Amino acid sequence: MNQHLRPDPVAFIDIAAQRRRLGRSIDEAVSRVLAHCQFINGPEVTELEAALAAFSGAKHVVSCASGTDALLMVLMAKGVGRGDAVMCPSFTFCATGEAVALTGATPVFVDVDESTFNMDVASLTRGVATAKRLGLKPKGVIPVDLFGQSADHDAIAAVAQAEGLFVLDDAAQAFGASYNGRRLGGLGLITTTSFFPAKPLGCFGDGGAIFTDDAAFAETLRSVRVHGQGSDKYDNVRLGLTGRLDTIQAAVLLEKLKIFEDEIAARNVVAERYARGLGNVVTVPRLAGGASSVWAQYTIRLPDGIDRQEFALALKAQGIPTAIYYPKSMHQQTAYRDFPVADGGLPASERLSSDVISLPMHAYLDEPTQERVIKAVRGALST
Numbered sequence: 001m002n003q004h005l006r007p008d009p010v011a012f013i014d015i016a017a018q019r020r021r022l023g024r025s026i027d028e029a030v031s032r033v034l035a036h037c038q039f040i041n042g043p044e045v046t047e048l049e050a051a052l053a054a055f056s057g058a059k060h061v062v063s064c065a066s067g068t069d070a071l072l073m074v075l076m077a078k079g080v081g082r083g084d085a086v087m088c089p090s091f092t093f094c095a096t097g098e099a100v101a102l103t104g105a106t107p108v109f110v111d112v113d114e115s116t117f118n119m120d121v122a123s124l125t126r127g128v129a130t131a132k133r134l135g136l137k138p139k140g141v142i143p144v145d146l147f148g149q150s151a152d153h154d155a156i157a158a159v160a161q162a163e164g165l166f167v168l169d170d171a172a173q174a175f176g177a178s179y180n181g182r183r184l185g186g187l188g189l190i191t192t193t194s195f196f197p198a199k200p201l202g203c204f205g206d207g208g209a210i211f212t213d214d215a216a217f218a219e220t221l222r223s224v225r226v227h228g229q230g231s232d233k234y235d236n237v238r239l240g241l242t243g244r245l246d247t248i249q250a251a252v253l254l255e256k257l258k259i260f261e262d263e264i265a266a267r268n269v270v271a272e273r274y275a276r277g278l279g280n281v282v283t284v285p286r287l288a289g290g291a292s293s294v295w296a297q298y299t300i301r302l303p304d305g306i307d308r309q310e311f312a313l314a315l316k317a318q319g320i321p322t323a324i325y326y327p328k329s330m331h332q333q334t335a336y337r338d339f340p341v342a343d344g345g346l347p348a349s350e351r352l353s354s355d356v357i358s359l360p361m362h363a364y365l366d367e368p369t370q371e372r373v374i375k376a377v378r379g380a381l382s383t
């Protein structure tokens with residue numbers, strides 16, 4: 001072997017390592033579906049919904065086709081539409097605001113807290129005032145538990161209650177995280193998540209779920225999930241969509257859920273090692289009081305004067321991948337720049353978009369590999 005070869009590339013998210021750990025169990029679970037052929041609404045779907053309810057503490061779980069559909073289905077079931085405003089953070093994945101816009105309602109973008117990356121409650125209050133000033137009816141708020149950390153749900157609930165808003169928690173990156181000792185999904189809020197493969201709990205395709213304690217609302221969601229069906233398939237009482245989770249994906253998730261708790265613990269060990277190794281050279285993420293994280297991303301902020309692109313190239317040269325979540329906040333995107341932003345602007349979202357970068361993070365990142373990442377980051381900062 002040529003000793004001048006580059007070191008092995010590090011995986012940003014190692015789905016193959018998880019697959020090795022699970023061995024044949026997923027293959028067998030999928031084979032069972034191939035044998036019974038109930039590809040839509042098979043027994044695994046009901047089984048998964050019960051398992052997710054038990055895991056999260058939610059009374060009802062409605063599985064669906066993606067995290068985006070989960071958001072859209074909730075907004076449709078709430079009857080959100082033209083003239084309504086729904087407040088959401090600007091520093092998030094685009095699906096959060098997109099689901100609002102798809103209903104015809106207006107997303108009003110609010111700022112985030114720079115140390116937790118989650119919704120800034122003062123900006124939320126300003127966003128509600130902005131919506132009213134524009135003649136919109138403030139209907140709901142969508143906090144996002146960004147990068148895996150729970151948002152400040154008590155503070156958001158206080159504003160929501162005072163303003164008569166529903167809360168829809170977008171936990172697409174944070175299923176498994178908790179707030180004041182209770183898992184997301186089990187907080188009594190309407191909560192959605194995604195099972196996209198790169199999320200902390202991912203399937204082998206697209207998938208999502210909605211969590212609620214309200215039985216009647218869960219029934220409405222089940223109707224929206226299948227074209228707004230009423231007493232049967234060919235009785236349509238509202239608009240809906242094809243929003244079901246495939247049975248095969250439910251079978252995959254049932255196997256992965258068995259090791260999820262252990263993977264969350266492993267992700268936290270990785271996060272602690274990063275904080276110890278990098279806390280004195282970059283801004284590492286901070287957990288707010290009462291919040292835990294499942295570390296969907298490990299996102300650092302580079303010091304002033306460090307060129308982010310050069311930094312990423314220096315790491316890449318050593319086989320270490322990075323990613324930028326998100327290089328633009330939603331209000332800076334072509335598709336969304338005409339929607340309103342909360343009075344006072346969104347300076348934190350704009351700063352974060354310019355200085356964040358995410359490092360490899362997954363449950364199977366072993367200590368020697370992680371030491372390589374830490375060393376490379378420190379090296380890239382000292383040149």
Ligand SMILES: *Cc1c(COP(=O)(O)O)cnc(C)c1O
Nearest residue numbers: 066067068093095096172194196
């Ligand atoms: C991934 C993600 C979604 C969308 O989930 P999909 O399953 O990809 O549709 C929504 N919101 C946030 C914050 C996400 O990270």
